[in-house]
Amino acid sequence: FSMEQYDQVLHYLKLLDVFPKTVDDAKEPSVSGGGVSIVVFLVLAILFVSETSMFLQVQTKHExxxxxxxxxxxxxxxxxxxxxxxxxxxxxxxxxxxxxxxxxxxxxxxxxxxxxxxxxxxxxxxxxxxxxxxxxxxxxxxxxxxxxxxxxxxxxxxxxxxxxxxxxxxxxxxxxxxxxxxxxxxxxxxxxxxxxxxxxxxxxxxxxxxxxxxxxxxxxxxxxxxxxxxxxxxxxxxxxxxxxxxxxxxxxxxxxxxxxxxxxxxxxxxxxxxxxxERTSFSHYATQLCAIVGGTYVVAGLVHRLSRH
CATH class of the missing domain: 2.60.470 (Acid-sensing ion channels like fold)
Known part of the structure; x- marks a missing residue:
């Protein structure tokens, strides 16, 4: 690849970016954001312990x-x-x-x-x-x-x-x-x-x-x-x-x-x-953890935006 083609590939990759970054100067920490962050960490810790406990337990299914x-x-x-x-x-x-x-x-x-x-x-x-x-x-x-x-x-x-x-x-x-x-x-x-x-x-x-x-x-x-x-x-x-x-x-x-x-x-x-x-499979356990982290982050962000308005 030539440098021109390489730059063109990078340009197209940037167009596919679904995680746009905000420059640090545009970020403004707030007290409400800090409070919501603490609540999020506590909720994540509780849900993580609960999900891990269920993963380690042996479940009985009846037919x-x-x-x-x-x-x-x-x-x-x-x-x-x-x-x-x-x-x-x-x-x-x-x-x-x-x-x-x-x-x-x-x-x-x-x-x-x-x-x-x-x-x-x-x-x-x-x-x-x-x-x-x-x-x-x-x-x-x-x-x-x-x-x-x-x-x-x-x-x-x-x-x-x-x-x-x-x-x-x-x-x-x-x-x-x-x-x-x-x-x-x-x-x-x-x-x-x-x-x-x-x-x-x-x-x-x-x-x-x-x-x-x-x-x-x-x-x-x-x-x-x-x-x-x-x-x-x-x-x-x-x-x-x-x-x-x-x-x-x-x-x-x-x-x-x-x-x-x-x-x-x-x-x-x-x-x-x-x-x-039966015991829960590790793939199911990992999927649940990802869902918990993603869902909690999205809901917390929504609550934070509503509280500021």
Missing amino acids: LHVDTTRGGMLLINFDIQFSALPCSVLSLDAMDVSGEHELDVVRDVYKRQIGRDGVPYGDVISQKVKADYDQDSIQRIREQIGEGCNIYGTLSAQKVAGNFHFSLHAQDFHVLSQVFPDRQSVNMSHVINHLSFGKDYPGLKHPLDGEVKTLETGTGTFEYYIKIVPTIYHYLKAGAVHTNQYAVTDHFRKQQEGFPALYFIYDISPIMVTARE
């Missing part, structure tokens, strides 16, 4: 879709405390719509007797204990009336609709009829310390945890109707967890005949929830 999985097992984790029924009469029973029915489940189920003072005592029970029909055995159970029982563990069931319930099937009807001649004395008051259907993940809520039901007089059966929602939680770096969430309603039914019980009646939702941990 809904039809559950196409088949079969599988349902792990039911429970920890329930009965305030007025001894462990010697309590049992865990389970059944489902496929016809499976099991009475007095003891595998991975543990009981701990609770004294009248509310303090656990004795050994942990993890096996069936049937009382003999002799009066000594029946009398020992009678002496425990008024004490409580903490029953906890894990129940494995088919992934179909069904129920599990806590009843008095740990003893034969002959024994129960002598221990509880008046069935109105069977008090099903209870505290649900924990109930879940599968493994935990961050943010998972268990609606029945801490639920307290107390009967002052009379007796009856408590029923919890549970809708289980299959869930897959994808960690950012640690793989995925297949578990379940649930929603629940409850109902109390006064006992007319037979012995009362505590029922958990569940059904499986056809909709699955997929939760996925």
